[in-house]
Amino acid sequence: MNTSFAATASTGVVGQTNGGLLQRRIGKLWQALGPLVIFIVMFGIVAILTPTFVGGGGVTIVASSAAPILLVALGQAFVLNIGSIDLSNAAITVLGAILLAMTLGPLGAVAPLLVLVIVTLFGAVNGLLVAYMQVPSFALTLGTLGIFQSAALVVSGATTVYVESNGELVSWLYTTAIASLPMTFLLGVIVAVVAWLFLRFTRPGQGMTAIGKNESGAIFSAVRNRGLKVVAYALSGFMAGLAGTTIIAQAGSASPMGLGSDLLLPGIAAAIVGGTSISGGVMNPINVIFGALTVALVPIATTALHFDPSTQNLVYGVVIIVVVALTLTRSRSATVK
Amino acid sequence: MTQETSQATTPTLRLTDVRKSFGPVDALKGVSLYIKKGEVIGLIGENGAGKSTLLKILTGIYQPDGGTIEVNGRVTKFRGPRDASAAGIGVVHQEQSLFTNLTVAENIAMNAGGHRTGTRFGFYDWRALNKAASETLEIIGSKLNPKTRVGDLSFVDRQMVEIARAIRTDTSKGGSPLVILDEPTSLLERGETAVLEREIRKLKSFGSVIFVSHRLDEIMRNCDRILVMRNGELVADRVTESVTEDELFKLMVGHASHASKSVRKPVDPKATPILEVYGLSRKGKYQDVSLAAHAGRVTAIVGTSGSGREEVSRAIFGAEKFDSGTIRLDGSEVRGWRIPKAVRKGLGFVPSERKVEGMVGGYSAAENIVLTNPGKAAVGPIVLPWKRNKIAQDWFTTLDVRPNDIGLELDRFSGGNQQKVVLAKWLNDPELRVLVLDHPLRGLDPGAAETVNEQIKKAVANGAAVVLLADTLEEALDMGDEILVMRDGAVTARYDMTVDDPSTLDLLERMV
Numbered sequence: 001m002n003t004s005f006a007a008t009a010s011t012g013v014v015g016q017t018n019g020g021l022l023q024r025r026i027g028k029l030w031q032a033l034g035p036l037v038i039f040i041v042m043f044g045i046v047a048i049l050t051p052t053f054v055g056g057g058g059v060t061i062v063a064s065s066a067a068p069i070l071l072v073a074l075g076q077a078f079v080l081n082i083g084s085i086d087l088s089n090a091a092i093t094v095l096g097a098i099l100l101a102m103t104l105g106p107l108g109a110v111a112p113l114l115v116l117v118i119v120t121l122f123g124a125v126n127g128l129l130v131a132y133m134q135v136p137s138f139a140l141t142l143g144t145l146g147i148f149q150s151a152a153l154v155v156s157g158a159t160t161v162y163v164e165s166n167g168e169l170v171s172w173l174y175t176t177a178i179a180s181l182p183m184t185f186l187l188g189v190i191v192a193v194v195a196w197l198f199l200r201f202t203r204p205g206q207g208m209t210a211i212g213k214n215e216s217g218a219i220f221s222a223v224r225n226r227g228l229k230v231v232a233y234a235l236s237g238f239m240a241g242l243a244g245t246t247i248i249a250q251a252g253s254a255s256p257m258g259l260g261s262d263l264l265l266p267g268i269a270a271a272i273v274g275g276t277s278i279s280g281g282v283m284n285p286i287n288v289i290f291g292a293l294t295v296a297l298v299p300i301a302t303t304a305l306h307f308d309p310s311t312q313n314l315v316y317g318v319v320i321i322v323v324v325a326l327t328l329t330r331s332r333s334a335t336v337k
Numbered sequence: 338m339t340q341e342t343s344q345a346t347t348p349t350l351r352l353t354d355v356r357k358s359f360g361p362v363d364a365l366k367g368v369s370l371y372i373k374k375g376e377v378i379g380l381i382g383e384n385g386a387g388k389s390t391l392l393k394i395l396t397g398i399y400q401p402d403g404g405t406i407e408v409n410g411r412v413t414k415f416r417g418p419r420d421a422s423a424a425g426i427g428v429v430h431q432e433q434s435l436f437t438n439l440t441v442a443e444n445i446a447m448n449a450g451g452h453r454t455g456t457r458f459g460f461y462d463w464r465a466l467n468k469a470a471s472e473t474l475e476i477i478g479s480k481l482n483p484k485t486r487v488g489d490l491s492f493v494d495r496q497m498v499e500i501a502r503a504i505r506t507d508t509s510k511g512g513s514p515l516v517i518l519d520e521p522t523s524l525l526e527r528g529e530t531a532v533l534e535r536e537i538r539k540l541k542s543f544g545s546v547i548f549v550s551h552r553l554d555e556i557m558r559n560c561d562r563i564l565v566m567r568n569g570e571l572v573a574d575r576v577t578e579s580v581t582e583d584e585l586f587k588l589m590v591g592h593a594s595h596a597s598k599s600v601r602k603p604v605d606p607k608a609t610p611i612l613e614v615y616g617l618s619r620k621g622k623y624q625d626v627s628l629a630a631h632a633g634r635v636t637a638i639v640g641t642s643g644s645g646r647e648e649v650s651r652a653i654f655g656a657e658k659f660d661s662g663t664i665r666l667d668g669s670e671v672r673g674w675r676i677p678k679a680v681r682k683g684l685g686f687v688p689s690e691r692k693v694e695g696m697v698g699g700y701s702a703a704e705n706i707v708l709t710n711p712g713k714a715a716v717g718p719i720v721l722p723w724k725r726n727k728i729a730q731d732w733f734t735t736l737d738v739r740p741n742d743i744g745l746e747l748d749r750f751s752g753g754n755q756q757k758v759v760l761a762k763w764l765n766d767p768e769l770r771v772l773v774l775d776h777p778l779r780g781l782d783p784g785a786a787e788t789v790n791e792q793i794k795k796a797v798a799n800g801a802a803v804v805l806l807a808d809t810l811e812e813a814l815d816m817g818d819e820i821l822v823m824r825d826g827a828v829t830a831r832y833d834m835t836v837d838d839p840s841t842l843d844l845l846e847r848m849v
Binding site for chain 2: 200201202203204206207209210213214216217218219220221222223224281
């Protein structure tokens with residue numbers, strides 16, 4: 001009686017423990033490769049449902065529509081990584097695109113640089129207010145979201161602003177392609193690779209991740225938490241500006257309601273599908289590339305599946321909720337003593 | 338008479354060959370033990386010896402891989418904490434787990450499990466609830482008002498509530514409860530410890546106790562029998578009268594203690610202290626505190642929890658502001674004193690809140706070690722991972738960190754091993770000049786504590802100045818070259834240990 005009890009208990013729980021270990025390994029593997037797998041599966045579904053997709057330039061379409069999403073998502077991921085959020089970055093993209101459309105004619109090659117400096121400063125202001133005034137990032141960037149949206153309306157006169165001349169200074173980014181991938185997308189990939197190197201191999205990068213994992217611990221380890229927060233938000237502003245540049249490159253015009261005005265939700269979704277932790281401390285820029293590509297496939301997939309196009313934001317919303325729910329469970333691991 | 342003997346021979350709890358492993362790690366390799374009614378059992382062992390796993394099995398949080406658990410002679414299986422609770426096993430946790438916004442009575446009733454006392458149709462019957470709580474409190478001899486909000490109680494009173502909650506589960510059946518006290522004294526001040534010890538003797542009259550502590554003197558004082566664990570096994574089961582503290586230490590760590598009395602050199606009167614604190618004040622916290630930290634010396638500050646010594650130590654590290662006074666480094670006043678600047682000038686700080694402030698738990702041990710002072714692991718802002726790993730591996734070997742896996746997230750290590758890594762983070766600065774230690778040994782097993790103490794002494798021998806907030810007065814007397822006593826934010830006494838020889842009583846008199 002005793003022994004049989006012991007035996008059942010033994011087998012039952014050993015299975016469970018091995019399962020736990022296996023689960024942990026799968027979890028780590030999933031963290032590394034999950035975004036790529038999700039993208040491949042999604043791409044496969046679309047390719048099967050729409051046979052003309054791959055041959056008919058579908059890859060180029062996905063990559064070019066992924067480009068601004070990727071850049072916004074990378075900026076968002078930097079802010080998520082320090083344990084905050086930037087709800088204003090998509091609004092900065094639109095404002096930046098409008099400013100670029102207005103200045104490109106009169107200022108020429110200086111315009112993109114000037115606009116990038118301005119939007120970087122916008123981001124830095126967000127960061128300064130979060131770090132030094134200690135305004136919670138959610139509330140603060142919700143506020144600046146409204147401000148940037150209004151600014152975009154005022155600056156543009158609530159209409160579409162067209163690039164009058166010198167459009168070729170940026171449009172080549174969209175028209176030039178390597179291996180059918182437009183430069184706008186490759187720009188995002190380059191930024192992602194640089195971001196990956198920055199996070200992996202530099203002290204400021206490691207400091208940012210440390211802040212996201214445990215801010216108090218980072219502070220007591222002499223990590224300059226406030227300075228790095230400003231940098232993370234400034235990067236978010238800078239990358240939002242790059243996203244605005246890709247929009248001008250593609251459309252040659254910008255408006256508060258036009259292309260790029262709806263990037264907030266896809267940007268967050270791409271960052272999260274790309275494995276970025278919503279609570280901070282986990283970010284892999286390379287995976288954000290696949291996150292952005294997956295998100296860019298959503299409109300194509302919904303069309304292929306004959307869904308109403310107006311359900312796109314529903315899909316983004318569901319994706320965010322599901323992925324966050326899954327990742328939070330995954331990181332809940334017991335201490336091995 | 339015969340019935341009595343049979344009762345006495347059936348233990349309250351008996352474990353036979355209980356085993357548990359986590360993946361490749363065998364946390365418990367077949368543990369057998371028994372506990373009789375009226376016994377106080379001391380359970381000791383280093384961090385990682387398997388104590389926590391054993392306690393988690395006893396409280397139903399883990400299920401064993403093999404072996405049997407008998408309660409009052411009957412084989413039992415705990416599917417969860419509720420089953421253990423129903424079997425009369427209650428636990429008082431090291432970190433308290435009460436609901437501070439609820440009353441004493443509500444907290445005690447929270448564990449009642451199947452018993453419905455205190456509620457009617459899912460609503461509180463306040464009168465019954467408070468009456469039941471009063472009865473339980475009376476059993477343990479506490480006069481607390483059941484209607485008090487737990488958040489308003491002192492630490493030791495809250496511990497009484499935890500004990501009441503632990504025994505609450507069984508009194509209705511008239512069985513014999515088993516209370517597990519998991520390092521209950523590690524956060525208590527001296528006087529409060531006495532209250533708890535009195536309580537343990539009271540518990541003996543109607544139940545049994547498993548007392549887990551790192552303080553061997555407490556174990557010797559309170560327990561009838563002592564169980565020693567090492568590497569997942571029970572290595573000794575001794576009646577208290579038959580062992581000494583030294584023997585227990587040897588059993589626990591596998592070798593004899595070689596802690597030696599430090600030799601104290603008088604300070605050169607002409608030498609400039611590395612760090613001087615002059616008339617430091619912060620409103621409501623401390624007033625006019627002055628101290629000098631010399632190279633190669635330990636300045637210990639003793640005081641109760643409200644004495645202001647924690648705040649002073651944090652101000653020295655630049656973690657908190659002060660209102661007036663000066664901090665001088667090598668004789669010149671420092672300005673804009675913040676953590677990054679302090680660290681650049683060669684200060685290090687081991688905080689008492691290890692998990693919150695001492696480390697970035699989600700980062701690997703290696704990343705934690707080089708986070709602050711990368712040394713050769715970084716060229717300017719660029720991190721060199723291979724050099725980082727070598728540095729971390731060297732520290733792991735020096736400090737005998739277990740498990741020997743520098744890539745493992747730091748929050749997966751046990752407390753003692755975490756503290757070794759936290760210390761390595763500061764020792765990795767070859768220019769380390771002042772080390773501020775806030776309860777560096779809190780919650781550490783004797784083996785880890787010895788390693789940490791050795792490293793502190795080595796840093797001192799290499800010319801660092803140490804400011805120490807010790808856990809115990811004995812520790813302060815053992816380590817300190819100078820001792821400052823603080824009370825209510827003011828320094829009440831100073832002892833130069835090269836000439837003075839204060840007793841713990843001398844210190845205590847000036848503390849309270």
